[in-house]
Amino acid sequence: MPSCSRPPSIERARPLLGTLVAVRVRGAAPRVAHRAIDRAFAAIAEIHHLMSFQESTSDVSRMNRGAARAPVVVHPHTFRVLAWAARMAQLSQGLFDASIGSKLVEWGMLAAPDAQALTDANATFRDIELLGGRRVHFKRRLWVDLGGIAKGYAVDRAVAALHSCGIRSACVNAGGDLRSVGVHAERVAIRTAEPPLDALPVLEIRHCALATSCGRISSREHAAARVTCHVSGHTRQAVDARTTVSVLAGRCVIADALTKVVLVDRAAAVPVLRYFSAVAHIHHPESPGSGWSSEGVLQ
Amino acid sequence: MKARLLLLPISPLALVAPAYAVTYLTVEQAQTLMFEGRLLTRDFRILSSAQIQAIESDSGVKVANEQLHAWRDAGGGWFLLDQVIGKHEFINYAVALDANGSIRQLEILDYHESYGGEVHLPAWRRQFVGKQHGAPLQLNGAIKNISGATLSCGHVTDGVRRLLATYALVLASTEH
Numbered sequence: 001m002p003s004c005s006r007p008p009s010i011e012r013a014r015p016l017l018g019t020l021v022a023v024r025v026r027g028a029a030p031r032v033a034h035r036a037i038d039r040a041f042a043a044i045a046e047i048h049h050l051m052s053f054q055e056s057t058s059d060v061s062r063m064n065r066g067a068a069r070a071p072v073v074v075h076p077h078t079f080r081v082l083a084w085a086a087r088m089a090q091l092s093q094g095l096f097d098a099s100i101g102s103k104l105v106e107w108g109m110l111a112a113p114d115a116q117a118l119t120d121a122n123a124t125f126r127d128i129e130l131l132g133g134r135r136v137h138f139k140r141r142l143w144v145d146l147g148g149i150a151k152g153y154a155v156d157r158a159v160a161a162l163h164s165c166g167i168r169s170a171c172v173n174a175g176g177d178l179r180s181v182g183v184h185a186e187r188v189a190i191r192t193a194e195p196p197l198d199a200l201p202v203l204e205i206r207h208c209a210l211a212t213s214c215g216r217i218s219s220r221e222h223a224a225a226r227v228t229c230h231v232s233g234h235t236r237q238a239v240d241a242r243t244t245v246s247v248l249a250g251r252c253v254i255a256d257a258l259t260k261v262v263l264v265d266r267a268a269a270v271p272v273l274r275y276f277s278a279v280a281h282i283h284h285p286e287s288p289g290s291g292w293s294s295e296g297v298l299q
Numbered sequence: 300m301k302a303r304l305l306l307l308p309i310s311p312l313a314l315v316a317p318a319y320a321v322t323y324l325t326v327e328q329a330q331t332l333m334f335e336g337r338l339l340t341r342d343f344r345i346l347s348s349a350q351i352q353a354i355e356s357d358s359g360v361k362v363a364n365e366q367l368h369a370w371r372d373a374g375g376g377w378f379l380l381d382q383v384i385g386k387h388e389f390i391n392y393a394v395a396l397d398a399n400g401s402i403r404q405l406e407i408l409d410y411h412e413s414y415g416g417e418v419h420l421p422a423w424r425r426q427f428v429g430k431q432h433g434a435p436l437q438l439n440g441a442i443k444n445i446s447g448a449t450l451s452c453g454h455v456t457d458g459v460r461r462l463l464a465t466y467a468l469v470l471a472s473t474e475h
Contacts, residue, residue, distance in 0.1 A: 011321075011323050012323050012324060012406055012407070013321075013323045013406070013407035013410065014405060014406065014407060015405070015407070015452035015455040015456065016452075018451060018452060018453075019451065019452055020390075020407065020410060020452050022321075022323065022407075022444075034332060171444065173444050173445075173446075176445065176446035176447050177446070178444060178446060185301075186444055187305075187444070188444040188445065188446050189319060189444070189445045189446070190445075190446055190447060191445055191446065191447020192447065198308065199306035199307060199308055200306070200307045200308075201304065201305075201306055202304075202305045202306075202307055203302055203303070203304055203305070203446070204302065204303050204305060205301070205302040206301040206302070207301070208301070208302060210302075210446055211446070212446040212447045214447060244447070246446060248302045279302070281304050290306055292304060292306070294304075
């Protein structure tokens with residue numbers, strides 16, 4: 001009689017990247033699965049230590065302390081993430097901008113990397129120069145924050161680590177930035193900014209990456225205005241905390257960064273979504289019907 | 300790449316707001332994984348009020364449970380079981396310490412999240428205590444993931460700081 005049981009799956013979770021990271025592996029012997037999961041966690045921990053805004057020894061902290069004075073040599077992963085950030089910034093014409101660190105510090109969402117140094121209010125992503133030899137130079141004083149893209153990159157690295165261990169079916173979820181590989185369909189509940197009353201939104205995905213952003217959990221009062229951890233690269237204002245954006249893309253680094261672009265300017269994000277063959281599902285409690293609508297390349 | 304958005308009705312009879320729960324490892328599985336099947340001896344303690352005070356002042360973290368769930372291995376290592384409660388989440392986790400008291404491994408055992416405030420209700424929490432199998436509040440057995448505004452794991456970090464202080468003040472002098 002043919003077996004219809006589901007393939008065995010092994011899942012573990014650790015606190016990394018400031019959130020809960022879960023790695024699930026299917027169809028592998030437990031010993032192989034656990035070794036692969038260990039490697040995946042190690043890959044994520046490496047990105048965490050390189051790109052943390054808070055850890056004083058991270059590449060991000062070293063750049064924020066010194067890259068305005070002289071070029072700073074960074075790890076290949078950091079350089080690659082900076083290159084992704086630059087590409088996102090160019091394609092979105094600055095809607096995505098990794099130079100927003102000082103704004104998040106001003107709003108009390110990040111601790112200042114160096115209390116002595118002030119940043120230039122006019123600095124943008126264009127002031128981040130990527131030079132040969134993995135050197136990074138800031139043309140103005142700024143604080144780079146890779147929080148809007150590094151988590152997605154870390155998920156992609158974890159998937160690569162699983163691949164290198166021979167794993168073909170898996171799911172890596174870093175606090176909602178996730179990537180599923182293999183033929184198995186994953187059902188993912190979407191946590192919206194406003195809790196659902198009558199219907200739970202669920203995305204069913206297969207062999208792709210998904211990231212969701214909304215401002216609600218991190219939003220707070222600042223100078224009598226509501227701010228969130230998402231900042232427009234153009235206006236330097238916080239985006240609407242009631243909107244939730246889920247983006248599906250081929251890689252998690254793309255999905256992660258695109259959620260911010262869509263949150264900031266939905267209409268302007270459309271060509272960027274199309275460029276990456278990505279789709280965005282957007283929820284706002286005041287939108288008609290279910291509150292959900294979509295943009296980009298629908299499957 | 301294939302994806303579709305589903306809107307699954309929430310039963311009006313549900314007594315709680317949408318919640319999410321997942322079990323990663325049982326206590327036994329975590330022990331086997333972290334100590335590679337070596338024999339562990341159960342060594343549970345009740346912390347005295349003086350010990351609690353010392354742990355709190357050393358770690359800066361409040362001790363919510365006077366029971367210390369500890370197992371030791373013959374080589375001087377420890378397996379500690381602990382739980383933390385955040386604003387929306389309730390997490391059981393385990394820490395493996397080596398003979399020097401440094402962290403060798405940390406694994407989340409299970410994770411429960413609620414949209415509402417019931418995570419702070421004793422009755423809501425009680426249903427998870429001692430349960431290592433299954434996910435009692437899981438909305439749908441096929442939903443194993445959640446995506447949304449990033450939840451902080453800061454409470455686990457605090458919990459680990461508290462456990463390290465507990466090791467130094469209570470367990471380190473234990474003869475193996």
